[in-house]
Amino acid sequence: MPVTFLQSTSPALIAPCGINCRVCIAYRRDMNPCPGCRIEDRPKPKTRVICKIKTCEKRVSGEIENCVDCAEFPCFPLARLDKRYRAKYGTSPIANLVSIKELGLNQFIENENKRCSYPECGGLLCMHKPQCLACGYAWNK
16 A cells, blocks of 8 residues: 655644654655654654654653753754754754744744755655655755
8 A cells, every 4th residue: 555645744744853754764665654753653663762852851741842942952962963964964953943933833834845845846855865756856965
């Protein structure tokens, strides 16, 4: 059975760290796709289950919704993730969180839907691969 994906990013697909799960290769894969960090009723890859950011006590207890709401923002695990994602994938979870705080979640999502679509075919771009997931067009980062 083919995997069905949301046509636009929903609030449930914005991870607590600020990553847009919709443009993650784990969410997009055919075999054992990750449902997104906030989706709790479906199995996820082990790395998402044990993620220190996702399982942060302040977030799990409901004290905060996103990392940007924390007095310790950005904490060490988030700063380390941000450094890796800036270097490898050209995206910043910290900048995403700041944008969510400044613009609001709905405007951030609207911006993400535009930013993450390839204008030639309307297909979804992937943060982990420099290519369109619909038509296969590849570019250099």
